[in-house]
Amino acid sequence: MPTRTSSALVLLIAALGGAATMVVELSAVRLLAPWFGTSQAVWTNVIGVVLLALSIGYLLGARLSSGARVERSLAFVLFAAAASAAWIPFLVPHAARWFLPPELALDQAAGLLRWGSLATALVAFLPPALLLGGVAPLCVELLERGAHRGAGSSGGRVLCVSTLGSLAGTFATSYVLVPEFGLVRTFLAAAAVLAVLGLLAAWRGREARLALWGLVAGSAWIAGDPRRPALAEGARLLEARESPYQSVRVVEFTGPRGVERRELQVNEAFDSFQSVWVKEPGLVGDGVYYDLFALPPWWGSATSAWHVAVLGLGAGTTLRVLEGTLPSGTRLDALGVEIDPVVVELGERWMELAPGPSRRVLGGWDARAALAHSAASFDQIVLDAYSNQMEIPAHLCTREFFQTVREHLVPGGFLCVNVGAFGLEDPVLVAVANTAALGLCEPVLAFAVPFSRNVVLFARRERPLPDPAGADFAPAPAGLARLARRLALPGVRKRFEGDAAAPLLTDDRCDIELLQLRSIERARFEPSGGGP
Incomplete structure (x- = not known):
C-alpha cells in the first residue's frame, strides 16, 4: 500500500473523527429538546442510537478496509459523514413534527415523547454516527499497510487518539461550541472539518475533485434556516x-x-413558559402558580422585612409577584439562584431582573449547592427548579435536600414547592410531598392551581399552616383573598403527614424520572387524573 496518507494525517483523522462523534452525540439532545425535552429517556434514546450506529459503522469500516484503495474509502466515509452531519439541524425539525405533531397538548403528546425522540434520533443521528464509526477501522488499516505496523500497535494508537479526540470534543461542545456559536453552526463546523479531512484523505486528483463538488452541493443544501418551534399567534x-x-x-x-x-x-414545544413578565409587579393572573407564592408573607404576618430564597429563579417572576403583594411597609430581601446564566442575562435585559443590595442573584449556581453554602436563614424558600416542562432534578426532591431546607428556615418559615402534576393523586406529587413531609418533619399541604397543571406544596417549620376553613387563610388584598377562597374549595387540596410506608425519595434512591413517566402515562390513559 503506497504511503500517500502519512501516519500523522491518519491519526489526525482518527482524533477529529472521535471529536465529531461527541459533537453529534452531545448536541443531539439539545437539538431534540425543543420537542422532546432532555429527560433521561431522551438521553437514553440518543446514546442507544449512537452506540447502535457505531457498532454498525465498525462493521462497515472493517468491510471497506479489505478493499484495495482504503484511502478512497476513508475519503468517501468522511465526506458522507460531513454531509449527513450538516443536514442534521435542518432534518430534525421536520422529523420531530412528523413524530410529534405540534398541535398536540402536553397530556395528548405525553405518550409520544419517549418513542418520538427515539424515532427522530434514528432518522437524524444514526447515519452520521454510523459513518463516523467506520473511520477508526479504516485508519487502523492505513497505518498497518503504510507503516508496516502490527494490528495491535496500529489499533492501539488509533484508539488512543480517537478517545482523546472524543474527550476534546466533549469539553469543546459543552463549553465552547454550543454556547458561543449555537447548535446549527456547531454542526456545520463539524461537517466542514470532516469534509476537509475527506479532501485530505482522497489526496488524488479525481477523488479530491469529486469531494470538492460534493462539499459545494452540501453547502447549497444547508444554506437554509432551521425551523424552530413556531411562535404563538400575536x-x-x-x-x-x-x-x-x-x-x-x-x-x-x-x-x-x-x-x-x-x-x-x-425548549418549549407545547403550551408552557418558564418565566412571565407583566407591566406591574404583583399577581400575574388566573392559572399562574407564581401567585400562590404571595400567600406566606400574609400568613406569616410579615413586618419590616421578608427574607426569601428562590431556588430556580428563572427570569425573576417570583420576585416581581412578591414585590407587588407584600404587606405595606414590608421590604423584600431576596436571594435568587438560577443555574443557567443566560436565563439571568435575558431576565435582566427583558424582564426587569435587576440585582441590587436587597436582591442578590446567583447565576450559574446549582440550587442545592447554593443553599448548602449559604449561612442565611429565610422566612420563605421557594423551590421552582425544573428542566424543560415537568422534569424535576433528582437531587432537589430527596429527603436529604428537604432536611437542608429545614435548616435554612427560621421558626415559622415557609417552604413552597411548585410541582408539575396531573391532579392530587399524581405519582410525582405524592412522592415529592411525602418526601418533603418526612424531610421537614412537618405536614405538607398541596393545592391544585386553578386552570393549571401545577400543584403548589406548602410546609411551615415549627408552626401550623393556616386552616383553609379558617378566617386567617384569606389575606386582606382582594386579589389574594379571591385566590385563597378558590384554594379553600373542596377537592383542590390534600394534606400529607409523612408516611414512611409511602414513596420516599432519597439521595441513594430517587426514581423521580420513572415517576414522571408514570405521571404522563396516567394522564394519557386516565383523563380524570388531569387535575382541575
Missing part, C-alpha cells in the same frame, strides 16, 4: 440564545394597550 420574538443548558427565547405579546406580557421559554 407573539414577537425579542431574543433567542443557546445556553450551556438549553435553547432560550423571550417572546412578547401586545394588545390594545401596547405590550402586555413577555414570556421566557426554554
Whole structure:
C-alpha cells in the first residue's frame, strides 16, 4: 500500500473523527429538546442510537478496509459523514413534527415523547454516527499497510487518539461550541472539518475533485434556516440564545394597550413558559402558580422585612409577584439562584431582573449547592427548579435536600414547592410531598392551581399552616383573598403527614424520572387524573 496518507494525517483523522462523534452525540439532545425535552429517556434514546450506529459503522469500516484503495474509502466515509452531519439541524425539525405533531397538548403528546425522540434520533443521528464509526477501522488499516505496523500497535494508537479526540470534543461542545456559536453552526463546523479531512484523505486528483463538488452541493443544501418551534399567534420574538443548558427565547405579546406580557421559554414545544413578565409587579393572573407564592408573607404576618430564597429563579417572576403583594411597609430581601446564566442575562435585559443590595442573584449556581453554602436563614424558600416542562432534578426532591431546607428556615418559615402534576393523586406529587413531609418533619399541604397543571406544596417549620376553613387563610388584598377562597374549595387540596410506608425519595434512591413517566402515562390513559 503506497504511503500517500502519512501516519500523522491518519491519526489526525482518527482524533477529529472521535471529536465529531461527541459533537453529534452531545448536541443531539439539545437539538431534540425543543420537542422532546432532555429527560433521561431522551438521553437514553440518543446514546442507544449512537452506540447502535457505531457498532454498525465498525462493521462497515472493517468491510471497506479489505478493499484495495482504503484511502478512497476513508475519503468517501468522511465526506458522507460531513454531509449527513450538516443536514442534521435542518432534518430534525421536520422529523420531530412528523413524530410529534405540534398541535398536540402536553397530556395528548405525553405518550409520544419517549418513542418520538427515539424515532427522530434514528432518522437524524444514526447515519452520521454510523459513518463516523467506520473511520477508526479504516485508519487502523492505513497505518498497518503504510507503516508496516502490527494490528495491535496500529489499533492501539488509533484508539488512543480517537478517545482523546472524543474527550476534546466533549469539553469543546459543552463549553465552547454550543454556547458561543449555537447548535446549527456547531454542526456545520463539524461537517466542514470532516469534509476537509475527506479532501485530505482522497489526496488524488479525481477523488479530491469529486469531494470538492460534493462539499459545494452540501453547502447549497444547508444554506437554509432551521425551523424552530413556531411562535404563538400575536407573539414577537425579542431574543433567542443557546445556553450551556438549553435553547432560550423571550417572546412578547401586545394588545390594545401596547405590550402586555413577555414570556421566557426554554425548549418549549407545547403550551408552557418558564418565566412571565407583566407591566406591574404583583399577581400575574388566573392559572399562574407564581401567585400562590404571595400567600406566606400574609400568613406569616410579615413586618419590616421578608427574607426569601428562590431556588430556580428563572427570569425573576417570583420576585416581581412578591414585590407587588407584600404587606405595606414590608421590604423584600431576596436571594435568587438560577443555574443557567443566560436565563439571568435575558431576565435582566427583558424582564426587569435587576440585582441590587436587597436582591442578590446567583447565576450559574446549582440550587442545592447554593443553599448548602449559604449561612442565611429565610422566612420563605421557594423551590421552582425544573428542566424543560415537568422534569424535576433528582437531587432537589430527596429527603436529604428537604432536611437542608429545614435548616435554612427560621421558626415559622415557609417552604413552597411548585410541582408539575396531573391532579392530587399524581405519582410525582405524592412522592415529592411525602418526601418533603418526612424531610421537614412537618405536614405538607398541596393545592391544585386553578386552570393549571401545577400543584403548589406548602410546609411551615415549627408552626401550623393556616386552616383553609379558617378566617386567617384569606389575606386582606382582594386579589389574594379571591385566590385563597378558590384554594379553600373542596377537592383542590390534600394534606400529607409523612408516611414512611409511602414513596420516599432519597439521595441513594430517587426514581423521580420513572415517576414522571408514570405521571404522563396516567394522564394519557386516565383523563380524570388531569387535575382541575
